[in-house]
Amino acid sequence: MSFDYSIIGYRIKKAREDKGITQETLAESMDVSNAYISKIERGRTPVNLDNLDKICTVLETTTDYILRGTSTTNDEYMRNEIIDMLEGCSPEKIKLIANVIKPIIDYKG
CATH class of the missing domain: 1.10.260.40 (lambda repressor-like DNA-binding domains)
Structure with missing residues (x-):
């Protein structure tokens, strides 16, 4: 490892x-x-x-x-991990990520 x-x-x-x-x-x-x-x-x-x-x-x-x-x-560990991953991403990448996760967040299933 x-x-x-x-x-x-x-x-x-x-x-x-x-x-x-x-x-x-x-x-x-x-x-x-x-x-x-x-x-x-x-x-x-x-x-x-x-x-x-x-x-x-x-x-x-x-x-x-x-x-x-x-x-x-920590109950917030995954949220914090996602925030850490976004640090240093270009605005273009953040926009792409937002476009990918928005449908998941909006899904009512």
Whole structure:
């Protein structure tokens, strides 16, 4: 199994920002350097399992969310995953996606 460390880093950064925690605070709680957290969040260095566990504990998130972008412990996980997928899409792609999902949303079956 292969992981995209830039996506993992993005999810860690998003979870950290959602909790209102700075990189420095996260680094201190894990007894690592601020530069290490920065490298993880930018996808420049892989995070080992021990540190991933520490990150998830501090940020009160799951490894499922960090590694795969899903967390069934959160009722809004799929909505948030869709929103994350839309980030960085061009306006043309967003319009295409909207045209595809509108009939599904409007379906009364």
